[in-house]
Amino acid sequence: MTGIISNLFEEQSNLVKEAREEIRRVYLSDDRPWVIGYSGGKDSTVVVQLIFDTLSKMPENELHKKVYIISSDTLVETPLIIQSINTTLNRVENKALKLGLPIETHKVQPVIEQSFWVNIIGRGYPSPNQTFRWCTDRLKIDPANRFVKDKVDTFGEVIMVLGVREKESRTRANVIKSHSVTGKELMRHSTLSNAFVYAPIKKFDLDDVWNYLLNNESPWGDDNYELYQLYSESNSGECPLVIDKTVKESAGSCGNSRFGCWVCTVVNEDKALTGFIQNGHDWMKPLLVFRNWLTNIRDDRTMRMKHRTNGQTYFLPVKTKVIDGIEKIIIDKKGSREKDYIPLDNFSIIEKKELKSYIKEHNINLSEGYDPLILIRDEDGNLNRFGLGGYTLEARKEILTRLLKLQKQLKHPDIENYQLISELELKEIRKHWFKAGDFEDGLPEITSKILDYSIDFEQDDRLVFSQEELNQLELTCQQEGLDFNLVKKLLMIEKDYSGLKVKRGLLEDLGSALKQDYLHL
Incomplete structure (x- = not known):
């Protein structure tokens, strides 16, 4: 047994030694700056720590190019995670400055026009799910890519350094393999021209990652045992910094047992938030309640328009099932949520060619929350319902009202007046509400009723x-x-x-x- 344990430690030591030697060799091989994707999780922490350690042991004349550490702040990050990331980025930058290392840290954020709340509350986008996961591109990929493109414009080419591992999953291994060039440490970036990818820990497995972190002190003063505790409390894994649209699916949903957005609706259960709460962070309970409500209203037809934002209507075929001798319409729900069943007799059946006159006769507004209990029979005799579009204006007002009330009641233990939505986002949402027909200009009234402070909204000379x-x-x-x-x-x-x-x-x-x-x- 002693021999087996000794062999394991020797293999770990050799793996780390090889990684450091490779990092030094790749760093010295050209003048292209590095951009490290740091998510705050275990894998990216190993990468940053290995590179920091390696550079700190190199002579000053060899430190010839910049290393940028970027971290994605989606503006809806789980509070404990973003707090940890902010602390680490500050410590890394201060320690690098003290040691004279060419390391800079940066947070990348979505432009306000594409923030989560502007898309949900402003544009009325339905909350993301597996088939319509619009959030990854807007909140994570695009901000990181803008930073990389800026460095490409400045330096001609850059190298992205990521904490991806072949043994993380078969899918991830296949992605790494498909982008690799035999005999080369660098991989091609599939969507960003003049950008390459370097994965210094691609041969590490999960045990290698934790063995390294728990047996090597953080060079900038973090406590790696606290990171381990963070994982234990969240019951989750890491949410990687995604920089490639073609591989975003392999990254998985950051709400599914990963560090990510507190408001993630892609999964049925947010295990990270639940884990934090179960381990004593009770102040986060209101976040979980709101997140669950936001997930559920996606299936609420009274919250959704019956046409897309561009006015396009579409129809969904319905299925029926006889239950206790009564024929009922099956109402599917996303994920594993239980289906609903509504008696067929509750619906009026309308021939498709008569639909327009029926809607006009009954004064049905497809942009509002009222859900007409009608089934449309097409030319083939099949029954359909109106497909759903974005959230109605009234639904968006309700989401904002609940969010602001949540923000007011939330008691962050370390940050006074913790904000869930910014004033810039509120001002952008107001513009979208105007376009959606909110001529009453209801947003300033909503905010003034709930918040203890007034927001300086510009006087708008548009139609009010x-x-x-x-x-x-x-x-x-x-x-x-x-x-x-x-x-x-x-x-x-x-x-x-x-x-x-x-x-x-x-x-x-x-x-x-x-x-x-x-x-x-």
Whole structure:
């Protein structure tokens, strides 16, 4: 037994020694700067620590190029994780400066226009799931790529250094293999030109990672045992910094047993948040409650428009099942959530060719939350329901109201007045609400009612109607047989172009509004 343990330690020592030698050799081989992706987890911590250690032992004249350490802040990171990342980045930069190492740390964030809350609450995007995982590109890949492209523009080529391992999974091993060149340490980056990928720990397994961290002190003063404790408390793994759109699926969902966004709706259960709460971080319970609510409302048809944002309508075939002698419509739910069943007799069945007149006769607004219990019979005799689009404006207002109330009640143990959504995001959301027809300008009113402080919203000279004026406009549209939402959209388009000498695009925007599918069923 003693011999076996000795062999294991010797193999570990050799593996680390080889990694350090390779890092030094690759670093000295050219002048291309390195960009290290740091997620705050075990694998990326090993990479940063190995590189920091290696550079600190090299003579000053060999430290000839920059090493940039970037970490992705999606603006909705799990609070404990982003707090740990911020602390580490500060310590790394200060220690590197003290030792004269060419290391800089940077956080990359999504542009405000593409933040999670601007997309959900502003544009009305349905919360992400496995089939519509829009968040990875906007929150993680694009911010990292902007940083890399900036360095490519400056230096011509860069090398991305990532904590990916062949033994992490078969999928990851195949991805690494497909991008590798025989006999070379560097891999091709599949989507960024003039960028290459270096994986210094690709031969490490999970035991190698933890053995290294728990037997080698952090050179900048972190406690690697605290990182181990963080993993133990979260019941989860690491959320990698993803920089390649073609391999984002292999990275997995960061909400599925990984460090990632506290609001991740891709998975049914957020094991990281649950794990933290079970290990004593009770102050995070309201986050989990909100996250679960946001996950569930995705299936709530009363929260969703019955057409896409561009006005396109589509139909979904329905299935029926006889239960206790009653034929019922099967309502599927995403993931493993239980299906719902509604008696077929609850629905009105409408022939597709008669749908437009039925909607007009019953004054059905497909942009609102009301869910008409109708089934559409197509030319082949099959029954369908309206497919769902984004969240309605009323649903977006409810999400924002609940989020602001959560922000007000949340008691972060280390940060006073902890913000879940920024003022910049609120101002951007306000612009999208205008475009969606919120002529009452409801966002400033919502924030002033909930928050203990006032936000300096700029006076907007766009169309702002009183509720009485809007009611009169809606009544006029009904009397004239006009679509109220279409009239509001046309007014907003005209206002956007007013005052411009060159109104290029005006006719196209008007035409697009007039050709929306739901107007021509």
